[in-house]
Amino acid sequence: MNWITNYVRPRINSLFSRREMPENLWTKCPECGTMLFHRELSDNLNVCTNCDHHLAITPRRRFEALFDGGIFSEVKVPEPISDPLHFKDQKRYPDRMKAAQKSTGEKEAMLVAEGEIGRTPIVAAAQDFTFMGGSMGMYVGNAIIAAAERAVKLKRPLVLFSAAGGARMQEGILSLMQMPRTTVAVQMLKEAGLPYIVVLTHPTTGGVTASYAMLGDVHIAEPNALICFAGPRVIEQTIREKLPEGFQRAEYLLDHGMLDRVTHRVKMREELITILRMLLNMPPAVAGDLPKPDPETEAKAPEEPAQAAAASTPKT
């Protein structure tokens, strides 16, 4: 009608709607469809507050929640030579790498760190599914070897969070050779008498499952994680029949004896502390042994105690 209805009102509306519902603040749960506010989701370690579906979590975020006070230091991983096969499919491998580095802000698909959980010193390694499907190439192999060597040197247990589609095809046979390489890493830990706990997260498949992920002293999986050697699609094509409900999911593997436990992500930290301290012959962890932050220190350093409190009192 006039410039107010035609121009000004849509402008105002769009301003408001943009301010109210910026897209990146909300995540839709892929399982139940609930819209989850980013803050709430992040506080719950990327587990849907409505249906308990476990969404992917980056290694860095996981470590912030895992280690006491969110404090950890990264273990340096020896750099492998890049693009050893000069691999090119529809894209060049270095280009795929650059794209993955840009979208994740990480250098590669595994992060290794040392720190304390419940005042228990550990080394931890976590695979990043968002980085080229967490695929295992030379770098991931080097990371696991570095983690094992560091654990042996410091006489600490290793906790490894696996998440990968399998081997990194762009490194061809060298990705396959990470199966024996990482197995040697696990042997180093066993010979040093150090616990090796694997936390299998969604998805852990292929050569990763058929090497370090299945060689732990204790296997814990996150609920409903897909864990397998051959994926369900490949199997359906081979045997030409529908697979049963829940096939190759964590609970199914637990029933078939491949796992020790299936544990909710927010309870994982506490469980790891409990198991590790028993394996290491240490006294039980003192629950809530961190002094409550008094308002003064909280005012000075709001970040750290808040995180520590969030991490030590997991929600159920």
Place this chain on the structure above:
Amino acid sequence: MTYLEFEKPLAEIEGKAEELRALARQNEEMDVEKEAVALDKKAEAMLRDLYKDLSPWRKCQVARHPTRPHCRDYIKQLFTEFTPLAGDRNFADDHAVMGGLARLDGKPVMVIGHEKGHDTASRIERNFGMARPEGYRKAIRLMDMADRFGLPVVTLIDTPGAYPGKGAEERGQSEAIARSTEKCLQIGVPLVAVVIGEGGSGGAVAFATGDRVAMLEHSVYSVISPEGCASILWKDSEKMREAAEALRLTAQDLKKLGVIDRIIQEPLGGAQRDRKAAVASVGSEIALMLGELEGKKPAELIRARRKKFLDMGSKGLSA
């Protein structure tokens, strides 16, 4: 003689020579020998030309050739007193994996390998060389026994991959493969592996983590089949030629990468053209490799084997 697709022109010439000779047998006055010999010569030249520089995809086809000698043929020709040992003591005996005690040049060894089968019935019985967890667990048991009695282990690798089946997954295919690789790295006796056909992914690594790894000239060893790789990365399983190229799965590339130690020459036109000779050359290479490892102490073997794999891949293709 089974011809591969790229051998079609060769099939024509060899077929003609055969026809001529058949004709001559029926009709004694005909003298075709001269022409037949000329055709033979032409065929040989063509064969030499075809196999001079086989593309990776063609090598895959040769490696999967139905009449290529399989594990069973090697065991029959190279070993004496072969005594198959069966079962994983848990669930079943996997016929995709052959294993047992045998003598090589009179000396006792433990031999383990994938067997694909040679006709429809045996292929089904052997599950086309695709092992289930029981196969790997049988191998673990045999490697363990070899270790306790100080017998060297010889493995023959020829598998499209571990079997992707429902039961196999339920019984822990990945765990079985992981443990088998682990066992390879733990035994204090020499472990010599030869890829005689297809080295398919984890199913191959589980037996091939050895002190010495050799490959037949036209065998392949890869993290994934070219078809599988093509359908994932190219979203088109028809791009297997490109995928085979990119994956560097030939014995020649793997030698350059330092993944294998030796390439064993095949008779002209591939192992299937002169099975006996191919098997014999594998036999002498196995003897050579075992000779290199003779007299080494268990701890020394284990240390060197681990180092070999830890160092692997550090140099890339330039190595």
